[in-house]
Amino acid sequence: MIILSTSAIRRSEEKEMARGISDEELMERAGRGCAERILEAFPGKKRVLALVGRGNNGGDGLVIARCLALAGWDATVYLSTEREGLGALCAKKLGEWERQGGQVAPFGSPPWAEVDLVLDALLGIGMKGELRGEMAQLVSSLNDERARRFFRTVAVDTPSGLWAGANAASAAVVADLTLTVGYGKDFLFREALSRFVGRIEIVPIFSGREECGGGAEAIVPEEVARWLPRRSAHCHKNQFGRVLLLGGSRGFTGAPAMAASAAHRVGAGLVTLGVREEVYPVVAAHSRLETMVFPISDESLLASNLSRATVVAIGPGLGLDRAAEDLLALLVEENRSPAVFDADALTLFARNPGLLDRLRFPAVLTPHPGEMSRLLGRKIRDEEREEAAREFVERTPATLVLKGTRTLVVRKGESFWYNTTGNPGLAAGGSGDILLGILAGLIGQGIPPWEAAKLGVWLHGRAADLLLQAREVEEGILATEVVESLAGAIRSFRAAACRALREREEWSAGNLAVAPTTSRAPSP
Numbered sequence: 001m002i003i004l005s006t007s008a009i010r011r012s013e014e015k016e017m018a019r020g021i022s023d024e025e026l027m028e029r030a031g032r033g034c035a036e037r038i039l040e041a042f043p044g045k046k047r048v049l050a051l052v053g054r055g056n057n058g059g060d061g062l063v064i065a066r067c068l069a070l071a072g073w074d075a076t077v078y079l080s081t082e083r084e085g086l087g088a089l090c091a092k093k094l095g096e097w098e099r100q101g102g103q104v105a106p107f108g109s110p111p112w113a114e115v116d117l118v119l120d121a122l123l124g125i126g127m128k129g130e131l132r133g134e135m136a137q138l139v140s141s142l143n144d145e146r147a148r149r150f151f152r153t154v155a156v157d158t159p160s161g162l163w164a165g166a167n168a169a170s171a172a173v174v175a176d177l178t179l180t181v182g183y184g185k186d187f188l189f190r191e192a193l194s195r196f197v198g199r200i201e202i203v204p205i206f207s208g209r210e211e212c213g214g215g216a217e218a219i220v221p222e223e224v225a226r227w228l229p230r231r232s233a234h235c236h237k238n239q240f241g242r243v244l245l246l247g248g249s250r251g252f253t254g255a256p257a258m259a260a261s262a263a264h265r266v267g268a269g270l271v272t273l274g275v276r277e278e279v280y281p282v283v284a285a286h287s288r289l290e291t292m293v294f295p296i297s298d299e300s301l302l303a304s305n306l307s308r309a310t311v312v313a314i315g316p317g318l319g320l321d322r323a324a325e326d327l328l329a330l331l332v333e334e335n336r337s338p339a340v341f342d343a344d345a346l347t348l349f350a351r352n353p354g355l356l357d358r359l360r361f362p363a364v365l366t367p368h369p370g371e372m373s374r375l376l377g378r379k380i381r382d383e384e385r386e387e388a389a390r391e392f393v394e395r396t397p398a399t400l401v402l403k404g405t406r407t408l409v410v411r412k413g414e415s416f417w418y419n420t421t422g423n424p425g426l427a428a429g430g431s432g433d434i435l436l437g438i439l440a441g442l443i444g445q446g447i448p449p450w451e452a453a454k455l456g457v458w459l460h461g462r463a464a465d466l467l468l469q470a471r472e473v474e475e476g477i478l479a480t481e482v483v484e485s486l487a488g489a490i491r492s493f494r495a496a497a498c499r500a501l502r503e504r505e506e507w508s509a510g511n512l513a514v515a516p517t518t519s520r521a522p523s524p
């Protein structure tokens with residue numbers, strides 16, 4: 001899904017209106033689409049407080065509140081301004097809300113107590129400059145209350161206070177989830193602003209499609225669904241690849257086994273794991289029974305596994321000694337299948353950059369910011385991620401997966417692709433090993449590395465998001481649990497693809513122009 005500037009999004013809105021779609025219908029599409037995603041992300045009946053601003057962002061918030069109330073949630077609206085100050089469409093949606101029996105909290109005192117979720121529909125892309133006046137105070141209270149009452153905040157379109165000129169020190173809403181409307185908005189994907197934005201979902205509202213963005217794309221489920229097609233009933237294990245994983249040394253016995261589990265769980269046909277002799281018995285004993293473990297020191301086993309592999313992944317717990325260097329050099333010379341490089345393999349490339357130039361097979365490199373800094377020989381700040389990534393891929397045909405809150409996938413001549421899934425629960429040991437295994441498992445099945453990289457980072461984050469949804473705390477999400485959540489992640493991109501089809505069918509049937517007529521008071 002393309003990522004655009006605010007002004008380009010405004011132009012898309014104008015084009016849609018030129019097709020005969022009113023601004024009210026766009027608001028209904030936006031509000032209903034957001035509500036559906038909120039109901040999915042926060043299961044069970046919740047208490048929601050919708051903070052409503054004067055413009056169309058506030059109008060979106062009122063449509064969302066209406067939909068949530070109709071779904072049985074306990075919804076309350078708080079207006080950030082006196083009623084006379086509301087824009088026309090926002091005032092109309094407020095009228096619909098009240099006719100439905102919706103509650104409006106008294107002006108001046110937002111009822112923070114006893115809410116599970118706060119909806120930030122104060123300001124969207126109509127925001128100009130840094131926050132001012134009472135709005136700045138309201139946003140600051142919201143952030144303080146979130147910190148002490150532990151509710152979740154969902155931002156509608158943008159976290160209020162963020163705009164193209166914002167920086168990490170700007171006054172803005174801190175959201176757990178941002179539901180952005182239409183297309184991605186460029187500033188939302190900046191790593192330095194990710195602490196405000198949280199997870200991003202894009203809620204499509206335009207029937208037409210912009211062909212060309214500003215050189216950046218968001219990885220969204222309805223698109224990644226294409227890259228892992230349904231299996232034919234007539235299939236056998238060799239069609240799903242032979243993954244060869246190499247790593248594991250003293251003190252690092254879990255990493256390669258976790259990577260192997262992840263490869264299995266995304267559907268790899270066969271997974272072979274080569275580890276150092278000194279840890280071979282330990283890794284063989286605690287790996288999954290499905291994984292075939294062998295000691296790398298057995299040269300004939302290594303050679304035969306290398307020749308038969310449909311993908312090789314190397315790095316987790318590999319070590320940085322002479323033996324690790326030799327293994328990497330051997331791989332670079334002998335391998336002809338696609339390969340994924342992570343962890344110690346990246347540090348070894350940083351020490352010996354000439355090796356990277358000798359790759360004669362498709363490669364994916366998955367550095368975290370520290371490893372990226374090592375590869376480029378200088379420290380990379382959040383603001384420099386894109387520039388550094390571009391500089392790196394100019395030198396090599398490899399696909400680069402630059403990890404971060406907004407993991408970036410890029411290769412020479414292509415747009416930047418930003419991941420939209422994942423949560424702070426992934427900030428724990430083992431996450432990178434799981435991602436490596438996912439990527440290897442997908443590539444091994446014949447998915448081209450460039451697509452597999454985008455699909456893989458999405459799946460990895462989504463698996464963690466499903467865990468967070470079920471546990472409601474980020475703390476203590478284990479990498480092994482993320483592996484077991486991968487089936488749910490696969491199901492969820494298929495469900496999203498179905499939803500995208502249904503939304504388009506509803507729009508073309510033209511049944512969203514007005515609010516539902518069913519008058520039903522929200523639950524008390």
Ligand SMILES: NC(=O)C1=CN([C@@H]2O[C@H](COP(=O)(O)OP(=O)(O)OC[C@H]3O[C@@H](n4cnc5c(N)ncnc54)[C@H](O)[C@@H]3O)[C@@H](O)[C@H]2O)[C@@H](O)CC1
Nearest residue numbers: 013026027055056057123124125126127128130131132157
């Ligand atoms: N662009 C589109 O295609 C669509 C936009 N929609 C919604 O409409 C929003 C844009 O609506 P509007 O243009 O009405 O603008 P907003 O609702 O984002 O905000 C406009 C108001 O914000 C106030 N404001 C601006 N800068 C401020 C500052 N620095 N400090 C304090 N207050 C400030 C002004 O009083 C202005 O009236 C989008 O973000 C989205 O939520 C949707 O309804 C559907 C379609």
Ligand SMILES: [K+]
Nearest residue numbers: 120123158160
């Ligand atoms: K907002």
